[in-house]
Amino acid sequence: xxxxxxxxxxxxxxxxxxxxxxxxxxxxxxxxxxxxxxxxxxxxxxxxxxxxxxxxxxxxxxxxxxxxxxxxxxxxxxxxxxxxxxxxxxxxxxxxxxxxxxxxxxxxxxxxxxxxxxxxxxxxxxxxxxxxxxxxxxxxxxxxxxxxxxxxxxxxxxxxxxxxxxxxxxxxxxxxxxxxxxxxxxxxxxxxxxxxxxxxxxxxxxxxxxxxxxxxxxxxxxxxxxxxxxxxxxxxxxxxxxxxxxxxxxxxxxxxxxxxxxxxxxxxxxxxxxxxxxxxxxxxxxxxxxxxxxxxxxxxxxxxxxxxxxxxxxxxxxxxxxxxx
Amino acid sequence: xxxxxxxxxxxxxxxxxxxxxxxxxxxxxxxxxxxxxxxxxxxxxxxxxxxxxxxxxxxxxxxxxxxxxxxxxxxxxxxxxxxxxxxxxxxxxxxxxxxxxxxxxxxxxxxxxxxxxxxxxxxxxxxxxxxxxxxxxxxxxxxxxxxxxxxxxxxxxxxxxxxxxxxxxxxxxxxxxxxxxxxxxxxxxxxxxxxxxxxxxxxxxxxxxxxxxxxxxxxxxxxxxxxxxxxxxxxxxxxxxxxxxxxxxxxxxxxxxxxxxxxxxxxxxxxxxxxxxxxxxxxxxxxxxxxxxxxxxxxxxxxxxxxxxxxxxxxxxxxxxxxxxxxxxxxxxxxxxxxxxxxxxxxxxxxxxxxxxxxxxxxxxxxxxxxxxxxxxxxxxxxxxxxxxxxxxxxxxxxxxxxxxxxxxxxxxxxxxxxxxxxxxxxxxxxxxxxxxxxxxxxxxxxxxxxxxxxxxxxxxxxxxxxxxxxxxxxxxxxxxxxxxxxxxxxxxxxxxxxxxxxxxxxxxxxxxxxxxxxxxxxxxxxxxxxxxxxxxxxxxxxxxxxxxxxxxxxxxxxxxxxxxxxxxxxxxxxxxxxxxxxxxxxxxxxxxxxxxxxxxxxxxxxxxxxxxxxxxxxxxxxxxxxxxxxxxxxxxxxxxxxxxxxxxxxxxxxxxxxxx
Ligand SMILES: Cc1ncc(C[n+]2csc(CCOP(=O)(O)OP(=O)(O)O)c2C)c(N)n1
Ligand SMILES: [Mg+2]
Numbered sequence: 001x002x003x004x005x006x007x008x009x010x011x012x013x014x015x016x017x018x019x020x021x022x023x024x025x026x027x028x029x030x031x032x033x034x035x036x037x038x039x040x041x042x043x044x045x046x047x048x049x050x051x052x053x054x055x056x057x058x059x060x061x062x063x064x065x066x067x068x069x070x071x072x073x074x075x076x077x078x079x080x081x082x083x084x085x086x087x088x089x090x091x092x093x094x095x096x097x098x099x100x101x102x103x104x105x106x107x108x109x110x111x112x113x114x115x116x117x118x119x120x121x122x123x124x125x126x127x128x129x130x131x132x133x134x135x136x137x138x139x140x141x142x143x144x145x146x147x148x149x150x151x152x153x154x155x156x157x158x159x160x161x162x163x164x165x166x167x168x169x170x171x172x173x174x175x176x177x178x179x180x181x182x183x184x185x186x187x188x189x190x191x192x193x194x195x196x197x198x199x200x201x202x203x204x205x206x207x208x209x210x211x212x213x214x215x216x217x218x219x220x221x222x223x224x225x226x227x228x229x230x231x232x233x234x235x236x237x238x239x240x241x242x243x244x245x246x247x248x249x250x251x252x253x254x255x256x257x258x259x260x261x262x263x264x265x266x267x268x269x270x271x272x273x274x275x276x277x278x279x280x281x282x283x284x285x286x287x288x289x290x291x292x293x294x295x296x297x298x299x300x301x302x303x304x305x306x307x308x309x310x311x312x313x314x315x316x317x318x319x320x321x322x323x324x325x
Numbered sequence: 326x327x328x329x330x331x332x333x334x335x336x337x338x339x340x341x342x343x344x345x346x347x348x349x350x351x352x353x354x355x356x357x358x359x360x361x362x363x364x365x366x367x368x369x370x371x372x373x374x375x376x377x378x379x380x381x382x383x384x385x386x387x388x389x390x391x392x393x394x395x396x397x398x399x400x401x402x403x404x405x406x407x408x409x410x411x412x413x414x415x416x417x418x419x420x421x422x423x424x425x426x427x428x429x430x431x432x433x434x435x436x437x438x439x440x441x442x443x444x445x446x447x448x449x450x451x452x453x454x455x456x457x458x459x460x461x462x463x464x465x466x467x468x469x470x471x472x473x474x475x476x477x478x479x480x481x482x483x484x485x486x487x488x489x490x491x492x493x494x495x496x497x498x499x500x501x502x503x504x505x506x507x508x509x510x511x512x513x514x515x516x517x518x519x520x521x522x523x524x525x526x527x528x529x530x531x532x533x534x535x536x537x538x539x540x541x542x543x544x545x546x547x548x549x550x551x552x553x554x555x556x557x558x559x560x561x562x563x564x565x566x567x568x569x570x571x572x573x574x575x576x577x578x579x580x581x582x583x584x585x586x587x588x589x590x591x592x593x594x595x596x597x598x599x600x601x602x603x604x605x606x607x608x609x610x611x612x613x614x615x616x617x618x619x620x621x622x623x624x625x626x627x628x629x630x631x632x633x634x635x636x637x638x639x640x641x642x643x644x645x646x647x648x649x650x651x652x653x654x655x656x657x658x659x660x661x662x663x664x665x666x667x668x669x670x671x672x673x674x675x676x677x678x679x680x681x682x683x684x685x686x687x688x689x690x691x692x693x694x695x696x697x698x699x700x701x702x703x704x705x706x707x708x709x710x711x712x713x714x715x716x717x718x719x720x721x722x723x724x725x726x727x728x729x730x731x732x733x734x735x736x737x738x739x740x741x742x743x744x745x746x747x748x749x750x751x752x753x754x755x756x757x758x759x760x761x762x763x764x765x766x767x768x769x770x771x772x773x774x775x776x777x778x779x780x781x782x783x784x785x786x787x788x789x790x791x792x793x794x795x796x797x798x799x800x801x802x803x804x805x806x807x808x809x810x811x812x813x814x815x816x817x818x819x820x821x822x823x824x825x826x827x828x829x830x831x832x833x834x835x836x837x838x839x840x841x842x843x844x845x846x847x848x849x850x851x852x853x854x855x856x857x858x859x860x861x862x863x864x865x866x867x868x869x870x871x872x873x874x875x876x877x878x879x880x881x882x883x884x885x886x887x888x889x890x891x892x893x894x895x896x897x898x899x900x901x902x903x904x905x906x907x908x909x910x911x912x913x914x915x916x917x918x919x920x921x922x923x924x925x926x927x928x929x930x931x932x933x934x935x936x937x938x939x940x941x942x943x944x945x946x947x948x949x950x951x952x953x954x955x956x957x958x959x960x961x962x963x964x965x966x967x968x969x970x971x972x973x974x975x976x977x978x979x980x981x982x983x984x985x986x
Contacts, residue, residue, distance in 0.1 A: 014831050043815050048651070051823070059820055059831050064812045066654065067822035067832075068647065069677055075644035079651030080812065082635055083588050083659070087813045108640035288635065292609060298629040301655040301811065305585025305632075306775035307614055312583045312737070314632065315613035319579065320768065324567035325356040325523055 007036045014059045021211075023174030023200030024053055027121060028060055030172070030180040031090070035063070038185060045088045048077040050102060052094035052128045054121035071102030074109045074118065081116050084301040085285045088188065089116040095134040096126045099155055103135070110164025113192045114284040118166075119184065120157055120195065123202035124209060131205030138266075144207040157197040158263035158275050162256075168194035169276040173231050174201065175211060179272065186274065192283050199231075199272070219268050234262065234273030243278040329891055329961055331384025332557055333392040335412075336502055337405030339435075341373035346524065347499035348379040348762075352570055354507060354520035355383050356764050359562030362570070363883070364762035365391040365958065367986070370595065370700040375435050376404050378986065385562055389728060389763070389883025393960040393984050396557055399506040401476065401498040403428040403457050404435060407444060408986050410460050415468035418555050419461070420505050422498075423473035430455035472551050474505055474542075482541045487534060497538045504542035509551055511558045514543050569765050573729045573758035574600040576768070577688055580736025581660060582610055582634065583770050586686070588652040588659040590637045590645040595700050596759040597664040597690045605636040642667040646674035646687065653678075653685045654821070656780070656811025658740050662688040664756075665698060668707070672714045675749050679719025681821040681830075682799070682807070682846065684743035684750070684778075688736070691755040693956040702956030703756035705879050705929040708938070711751050712908040720849045722746070723908040725753040727882030729763045735905075737773040738861065745778035745856075746849045747806060753907065755929070757880040757958045779808040786816035797828040801841060805848035850909045862906035863914050871900030873972060874924040876915075876947070878904040878935050881927050884961050888968060891961075897972055904935060912942040925949040925971055929959055950979040957985025 010032040018024045035045060045063035049055040051070035058065025068076045077091040093099075098106055098120050109118070124137040131145030135155045142149040161169045168190040172180035180198060187194035201211045210217070216227035241259045243252055262271050289295045307313050334351065338344050345366065352362045360383045369375035380391045394414045400406045403425040410419055430441055431453050445452040448459050461471050479501055480494045500521075507517055518536045525531045546552055571579075578600045581589065591601040610632040639645045645661040652659040663671065668689050678685045691707045693699025711723050722742045726732040735752055743750040781789075781796065785808075789796055798819035800807040807828075810817050820830030825842060827833045867874075867889060875885050882903055889899045902918050904911070919939070926936035926947040931954040936947045951967045953959050963984045970976035 041815070042818050044813065046654075046812055056832070059822070062818055064818050065820040065830075066651075066812075067820070067824065069673055069823060072643060072647045072674070075639060075647040076651035076654075079588070079590070079637075079648030079653075079659070080655050081651075082637060082648075083652035083655040083657040084813050087655070104640050105644055108644070292633040292635075294629050294631065295633060295635070298632070300587035300633070300635050300652065300657040300659075301813065303585070303587050303629075303632045303657070304614070305587070305658065306777075310774040310776065311771055312585060312775055313612050313614040314582045314585065314770075315611035316579050316582055316768070316770065318611060319582075319607055320569060323571055323575065324569045325353045325520070 003039060005036060005039055005041070007032065009042060010035050010062050012060055012062050016060055018053060018056070019204045021203040022053070023123060023202065024057070024121060026174035026177045026180065027119065027198050027200060028057055030177045030184055031057070031092075031119070032061060033177065033181040034184040034188060037181070038188060040088055045090065046077070046080050048073040048080070048089070048091045050093050050097035052097045052121070052126070054092055054094040054097065054127070057092045071097050071100070072105065073097070074102060074105040077116055078109060078112070078114050081114055082285070082288075083299060085115070085296055085299050090119065090188070091116065092119045092121065094127065095120055095122045095124065095136045095157075099135040099157060099160070106160070107164045109193060110161060110166045112284040113165060113167055113281050115192055117184070117187045117194045117196070120197045121200050122157060122197050123200045123206055125202050125205045127202055127205060141208055143205055145205045156263055157195070159260065161195045161197075162259070162263070162276055165193070166195045167192035167278040167281055168274070170195070170274045171197045171199065171272045173199045173214065173272050175214070176231070176272070179233065183274065190277070192281065199270070214270070230268060230270045231272055232269060234271045234275070239273070241274075241276050243280060245280050328894070329392055329887070330386065331382050331388050332396040333394060334381045334383065334397045334399070334506060335378060335395040335409060336399050336499070337376065337378035337409055338400070338402045338499060338502070339373070339404070340368055340371050340375045340377040343496065343499035344377045344379050347503045348381060350500065350520050350524050351503050351507070352381055352762060352764070353523050354512060354517050355381070355559070356568040356570055357516050357520055358512070358559060359564035359568075360385065360559070361387045361568070362762065362764045363388045363391060365757070366760045366762070367957070368701050376408060378405065378409065387764070388887065390887045390961045391958070392962050394962050397506050397509070399502040401502040404433050406457055407433065407436060407460055408440070410464040410469070411447070411467065413464060413467065413469040416556060417469045418472060418506075418509060419464055419469050420472045420474055420502065420509065422476045424477060426458050426461075426473070428457045470555070472505075472509070474501070474545065476501055479541045479545045480538070483537050487537055489534065494538070497535060500535050500538045501542050504539040505546050508543045508546035509555045511552060514540060566766070569767065570762060571729060571765065572760055572762050573732050573754060574760070575603055576729050576733040577662070577736050577752070577754070578603040578607070579768060580733040582607065584658060584737040584740040585775060586658045586660050586740060587632065587634050588637070588649065588657045589634060590639050590649045590659075590661045591663070592639050592642045592645050592667060594664045594667045596692060596756045597662045597667065597688070599759070600662045600688065601636055604634055608636060609633050642670035643674060646671040646685070647677070650674060650678050650683050650685045653683050654812045658684075658686075658744070660686040660688065662690070664690040665692045665694055665700070666696070668711070668714070675721070676715040676717060676719060677823045678749040679715065679721055679846070680823050682747035684740070684747055686739045686743050686750050686752065688752045688754065690759045691753065699956040701756070703880070703929060703958050704954060704956060705755060705934070706931070706954070707753065708878070708907060708930070708934040711753055718843070718847065720746070720748045720846055721908060722748060722750040722853065722906065723753055724750065725879040725905060725907050726758065727879060727903055727905065729758055729761060730765050730768070731882075732758060733768050734773055737775075741773070741776040742853070742857070745776055745806070746853055747778065747809065748849060753879065755880050779806060781808045781810050781814075783815045786810065786814065790816055795829070798830045799826060799828045799842070799845070801828060801845055804852050805845045806852065853909055857906070859911060859914050862911040864903045864905060865900065865918050866903070867900035868898050871922070872898050873968070874900040874902060874919065874922045875927055875968070876902045876904070876919070876924055876935070876939065877927040878907060881929065881959060884959055884964055885927065887961050888964055891965065892968070899968070907935070907938070910938065910942045915939060916943045916945065919943065919945045923948045925951055925968070927951045927959065927964070929953050949976055951982065952979065953982035955983060955985055960984055
């Protein structure tokens with residue numbers, strides 16, 4: 001079958017200045033691959049980023065791309081999505097960007113369930129400002145650019161996303177682009193707010209959780225003497241956590257308990273895959289549609305506001321009447 | 326009596342007991358008889374219990390400001406009597422609940438210690454010894470007529486006629502107060518009942534109850550013979566059509582609907598949120614358009630029978646401005662409204678919109694600052710802040726409307742400027758405009774046309790493609806304005822970034838490009854200077870050679886215009902220069918008006934910010950300053966005194982006005 005869009009249609013010729021070996025490359029190509037496989041028209045896609053190494057992503061993708069403020073990619077993205085619910089909106093955020101300075105937006109976006117996708121570049125450091133501790137760096141860990149071990153606890157992106165109300169929560173790994181691409185595709189196709197937390201080695205500043213570490217360095221199987229990869233896939237172990245309307249409270253509680261256990265798992269075994277999908281809730285757009293019946297058919301961004309002579313077409317006479325005596 | 330047109334009515338009571346409702350019944354009643362009104366609302370940052378009051382100035386012809394000296398004060402609690410009694414003009418009426426006669430000043434905990442001491446001092450007593458009757462006596466000695474009302478008797482009658490208990494009837498105290506004042510002035514009961522049904526939206530049970538209260542109050546007032554004793558009488562005026570009673574939050578919201586704003590964000594804050602509430606209440610929009618218009622509707626191919634505005638409550642003001650900007654990128658006219666600390670949080674977002682040439686409209690209602698300041702009180706303290714807010718330099722437009730009606734048209738213009746020049750526009754208002762109420766004849770929805778600036782459509786982009794040209798969002802042009810493409814339009818993509826960028830929207834740190842981009846953006850200010858008619862930027866009222874020139878901006882306009890009228894009757898010809906677009910500043914026009922005149926800067930702030938700005942832009946220094954910063958708007962009566970002192974050469978260079986309860 002002839003495909004309308006080629007993979008190269010999603011690439012730009014902009015010089016990429018990430019460090020050699022940066023995990024961001026894997027995330028970038030997974031996003032491009034996902035868009036390609038979904039055959040999304042580049043002019044139908046809006047990608048928003050914040051500030052950080054991760055923030056440069058939109059410049060490398062041939063869609064509408066908005067490199068916004070540190071921490072604020074989500075509200076920009078949500079504003080655009082609510083104005084044009086027919087467009088595909090993706091926000092890419094750094095871990096400092098999305099879960100530090102932008103944490104308030106991250107939590108509140110979850111409450112709404114707007115139909116969009118958030119990708120977190122989880123490298124545990126503030127890359128662009130030279131390696132300070134990001135909110136995902138664990139207590140006591142000292143990466144090479146830190147003068148002292150990290151004095152704060154880490155936030156758990158999976159659990160924060162769950163507590164905030166995101167209805168699709170996944171974790172991927174930047175160097176497994178095939179798997180990550182599939183997660184991003186599912187996230188895009190999910191109806192509602194989707195988060196993909198991507199473990200992303202930073203070869204320059206994070207010398208603790210390196211590519212080799214994730215690949216199993218130091219994690220020796222006592223029986224075989226071989227290193228066992230730390231990352232494993234949830235779906236390969238029969239894990240599934242989809243919540244639907246017809247499930248009993250008890251079933252739901254069990255699923256969630258199992259999800260929480262998986263979300264805490266770290267160290268020798270680190271799960272990736274889809275942690276949680278909740279199909280019970282309307283999207284924000286659907287809720288709006290209940291109040292404004294033609295909201296989706298005639299969204300803010302598509303409405304005509306003036307006639308051929310340039311006069312406004314809004315008719316406020318009823319409102320004016322109600323204020324008149 | 327005062328030499329100003331019209332009369333001043335004042336109602337006071339505890340917050341949460343229906344002061345606003347009461348004022349609403351009063352203004353509706355007056356408008357029903359064709360009177361023009363101006364209402365000013367004062368309240369604490371509190372839900373219940375603190376003192377709240379409302380001035381209404383009314384006249385047969387339009388009035389644009391408030392007078393603090395009252396002609397009629399109607400008080401249904403003791404605190405109001407303590408606070409306001411002595412503000413009356415000679416011959417004024419003071420209506421109060423006689424049950425409060427022996428109330429002690431010291432027993433009212435919501436009166437500040439400072440105020441209690443001032444009151445006691447005026448009466449030559451100790452705070453602990455002051456009774457309400459003392460202040461009444463003092464008022465009478467000023468020539469104020471005191472009218473005791475037996476609220477208990479009035480409401481007992483209502484209780485016996487209806488099934489209401491006395492306790493539940495206490496919530497109609499405000500209606501007693503309003504009705505008594507209207508009865509005193511000879512207003513007809515039937516018309517009052519009509520006003521009550523209007524205010525209570527024809528809800529039968531509530532209307533009936535309040536009508537019964539009004540009737541009982543009228544009987545009481547008549548039985549005491551009060552209605553024949555008071556000089557000020559109302560009469561039914563000829564009206565041609567209804568009068569619109571609106572506040573500034575409402576005219577701005579209506580302006581947004583007409584302008585085609587279809588996306589509004591907000592985070593709750595006084596006195597801005599009522600605008601967003603009003604919009605949400607009216608989220609489905611009637612359209613006035615025929616199918617013939619359909620294929621040629623300018624900027625969109627789609628038409629439906631109703632439009633809508635999405636009103637989005639965000640988690641904070643940072644999200645409010647960034648979500649509005651995100652929406653604006655897709656081509657919708659988008660806006661946010663805020664006040665005080667809210668704008669402080671929006672500043673970084675303002676810069677991004679400036680850097681990326683996104684049309685976004687921010688309505689900023691000033692309140693007393695800094696910090697939380699005086700959340701419910703007025704001030705013009707943010708002029709310097711809004712013209713400079715943000716790091717680095719980027720173009721913006723700042724408009725300052727002079728009154729509630731002007732705010733309607735300015736709102737529409739704000740979107741036009743934002744889109745034509747592709748920049749953030751701040752509409753600078755204040756609490757006085759937001760919360761005051763005025764009667765106007767109509768809002769002309771055809772006065773300002775919609776101008777969206779240069780936008781490329783799908784077809785334009787296809788054409789570009791066929792020429793093998795790439796669309797560049799920040800293309801260098803003669804004017805500095807690059808044609809926009811709404812994000813999501815077929816046959817194009819583009820980028821935008823808060824980093825300095827090239828024409829395509831990609832990051833650059835190249836010094837040559839940087840300089841060109843800076844010049845491109847900033848040159849739009851010159852374009853505005855060239856294109857925007859001067860009367861949209863500054864306006865001069867008065868004779869060519871005035872005795873004295875007043876210069877101001879924003880909400881002082883109505884007061885100054887009313888003052889000019891009064892003073893001209895006394896033979897003093899004032900001129901008034903109103904700055905409407907405070908940025909970019911209309912310096913040539915301002916210079917030409919000031920020339921070598923003696924001039925006074927009038928502002929509701931500490932440092933006479935506009936005065937400083939004029940000095941910066943033109944070199945002219947105000948001869949006199951009249952400023953006020955106690956959180957209360959400059960009133961007509963105090964400005965009159967201050968300006969007279971200037972005219973008679975008795976004024977210091979700087980006068981600080983202090984009125985207000
Ligand atoms: C308001 C603000 N504060 C600080 C900065 C400086 N800054 C730039 S990038 C960055 C951290 C980025 O870290 P992260 O979000 O983890 O992204 P990464 O570079 O690791 O992808 C900071 C603090 C900024 N741009 N804006
Ligand atoms: Mg990071």
